[in-house]
Amino acid sequence: MRALCWHGEEDVRVEEVPDPEIANPHDAIVEITATAICGSDLHLYDGYVPSMREGDIVGHEPMGEVVAVGEDVDTLEEGDRVVVPFTISCGSCWFCEQDMYSLCDNSNPNAEMARKVMGQSPAGLFGYSHMLGGYAGAQAEYLRVPFADVGPITVDSDLPDEQVLLLSDVFPTGYMAAENAEIDEDDTVAVWGCGPVGQFAIQSAWLFDAGRVIAIDRVPERLAMAREHGDAETIHFEEADVYDRLLAMTGGRGPDRCIDAVGTEAHGTGLMGLTDKAKQQVNLEADRPHVLRQAIKCCRKGGTLSVPGVYVGHADNVPVGPLMNKGLTVNTGQTHVQRYLEPLLAKIEDGEIDPSFVVTHREPLEKGPEMYETFRDKEDGCIKVVLDP
Numbered sequence: 001m002r003a004l005c006w007h008g009e010e011d012v013r014v015e016e017v018p019d020p021e022i023a024n025p026h027d028a029i030v031e032i033t034a035t036a037i038c039g040s041d042l043h044l045y046d047g048y049v050p051s052m053r054e055g056d057i058v059g060h061e062p063m064g065e066v067v068a069v070g071e072d073v074d075t076l077e078e079g080d081r082v083v084v085p086f087t088i089s090c091g092s093c094w095f096c097e098q099d100m101y102s103l104c105d106n107s108n109p110n111a112e113m114a115r116k117v118m119g120q121s122p123a124g125l126f127g128y129s130h131m132l133g134g135y136a137g138a139q140a141e142y143l144r145v146p147f148a149d150v151g152p153i154t155v156d157s158d159l160p161d162e163q164v165l166l167l168s169d170v171f172p173t174g175y176m177a178a179e180n181a182e183i184d185e186d187d188t189v190a191v192w193g194c195g196p197v198g199q200f201a202i203q204s205a206w207l208f209d210a211g212r213v214i215a216i217d218r219v220p221e222r223l224a225m226a227r228e229h230g231d232a233e234t235i236h237f238e239e240a241d242v243y244d245r246l247l248a249m250t251g252g253r254g255p256d257r258c259i260d261a262v263g264t265e266a267h268g269t270g271l272m273g274l275t276d277k278a279k280q281q282v283n284l285e286a287d288r289p290h291v292l293r294q295a296i297k298c299c300r301k302g303g304t305l306s307v308p309g310v311y312v313g314h315a316d317n318v319p320v321g322p323l324m325n326k327g328l329t330v331n332t333g334q335t336h337v338q339r340y341l342e343p344l345l346a347k348i349e350d351g352e353i354d355p356s357f358v359v360t361h362r363e364p365l366e367k368g369p370e371m372y373e374t375f376r377d378k379e380d381g382c383i384k385v386v387l388d389p
Contacts, residue, residue, distance in 0.1 A: 001017060001140055001142050002014055002016060003141070004058055004137075004369070005056065005058070006044060006056045006057075006058050007054050007055070008047070008054065009047035010045060012369050013369060014365060014366050019142055020143060021144070024070060025073070026072050026073060026147055027069075027144055027146055028069045028070065028145045028152070029066070029069075029142055029145070030067065030082060030143045031065045031066075031067045031141065031142055032062050032064040032138060032141060032143055033388075034062070034063055034064070034165045035059050035061060035140075035389065036059075036165060036168070036384065036387070037059070037368075037371060038059075039263075040263070041059065041060075041127075043264055043310060043312065044129070045372050046265065048264060048280070049312055050131060050313075051129045052129050053130060056134075056137070057127055057136040058137040058139055059126065059127045059140065060086035060125060060127050060128060060169060061086060061138065061165065061166070061169045062126075062143055062165075063083040063084060063155075063164065063167075063168060064081075064084075065082075066078055066080040066152075067142070074149055075148075075154075076148055076149070081156075082152035083152060083155060083341070084138065084145055084151055084168055085101075085152070085167075085341065086169045087102045087123050087125060087151075088104070088147060088151065089104040089107055089123050089338060090106040090107050090147050090150065093105035093106050100336055101337065101338045101339060103122055103123060103333075103336075104122075107133065107146065108122070108124040109124070110130055110132075113130065114131050114132065122334060126138050126143070127139070139365065139368060139387060141389045150338060151338065153167065157349055159348065159349065161386075162362075163355060164348060164355075165355075165386065166355040166384075167341055167345060167348075167355075170197050170384075171200050171344055172335050172336075172337045172340040172344060173308050173335040174203065174204050175200060175207075175340055175344060176335045176336065176340065177200075177204070178205045178207070178259070179204070180304075180306040180307075180308075181259055182329065182331070183210050183256075184209075184256070187212075187257050188250055188255045188256050188257070189205040189214070190213075190214045190216065190246060190255035190257070191226075191259045191261055192259065192291045192295060192309075193217060193262035193263075193309065194215050194216075194219065194222035194223055194226045194234075195261065196384045197261045197308055198217070198261035198262075199222075199225060199230060199358050200355070201306075202215055202230035203229070203353060205259075206230075206231070213230060213233070214234070214235060215232040215233070215234045216237055218238045218267065219378050220236075221360075221383060223236060225358070225383060229357050237269065238269065242294055243298050250300070253300045254301075254303065255298060255299060255300060256299075257303060257304050257305075258295040258299040259295075260292055260305070260306070260308070261309050262309045263307075263310040264311050266289065272293075273290055276288040276290060284316075285313075285315055285316045286313025287311045287314065287315040289311075289318055292307070292311075293317065296318075296323050296328065299326065299328055300326075301326045302327045302328070303326075303329075304328065305329070305330045306332075308335070359384045359385075360385075361374070361375075361384070361386070363386075363387055364387065364388050365389045371385045
């Protein structure tokens with residue numbers, strides 16, 4: 001089959017690789033009909049995620065048709081149309097039983113590698129390093145899906161792929177970010193980052209009865225989308241001081257809830273931003289925590305900070321003192337996608353939301369390498385890329 005393979009920093013290639021096969025009776029094989037490039041894939045592309053190996057198949061936002069099932073798979077049949085979540089979860093460990101699917105105890109065969117870095121291992125993920133399982137990714141013609149009874153959700157309606165594809169990651173991620181923000185009615189919610197996750201965090205904040213949503217970015221197309229589709233007020237962080245502007249907009253109190261939808265490759269400003277980038281380049285820190293610092297400083301006393309943005313290691317100069325003294329609550333984590341699939345699919349089918357609004361580019365798999373560069377460099381108005389294998 002054809003697949004998009006990682007060969008190092010800024011080097012992904014479409015190559016011929018062996019077709020996946022049933023390796024466990026709980027597996028299914030899915031023929032991919034649509035697969036997306038995620039903002040967190042750019043951390044692989046830019047070389048910031050450890051334990052990648054040359055030739056690894058990337059991608060973790062797929063949907064398609066089931067073409068084979070293992071003998072112990074009970075919920076899927078050949079011909080089913082499914083969306084596959086990026087988290088791989090067994091469904092039977094203590095964490096899965098608590099609906100914390102991204103913390104599954106059994107789906108990462110390289111758990112010891114993750115424990116050495118994190119203290120404990122999260123779930124395995126599709127196409128996202130050997131520390132998180134070494135699973136082949138989904139930017140390919142076919143995908144092996146472990147624990148197939150637990151992951152994929154069947155789509156019985158005739159909704160087009162682009163309306164349901166983003167259930168695989170960014171729509172549930174934005175929704176969980178808003179849920180983790182603990183939004184009360186009429187709260188002011190500030191969202192850093194207007195990429196796809198940020199856009200869905202904005203949409204979801206309204207679903208939790210926010211009173212105001214303020215979106216922060218520097219890319220004109222993203223800010224315009226936040227205003228047009230998310231009814232958000234916006235701040236261009238290169239044209240205004242975010243801290244001063246947010247305090248002015250909230251009568252000096254600060255936003256009630258802050259969402260960091262950026263993560264490790266934040267574009268900081270000033271000397272601290274330059275220092276972070278230099279430290280990251282020479283491996284003195286793994287993450288650039290500019291947004292995390294700013295959200296801590298900006299959030300009102302007693303507020304909540306939600307962090308869906310991906311961080312991969314350690315970061316310097318995080319203001320722990322303000323975090324503690326302001327009495328902030330922090331909620332983080334990879335998304336427990338399986339928890340949200342049914343309720344969010346229902347919202348799509350009921351017409352409450354159409355996630356396809358974020359898709360700006362639709363291209364064949366062969367253009368994957370070009371689209372990684374376009375997406376990373378935010379060229380051509382690119383906000384979300386869907387590939388057709």
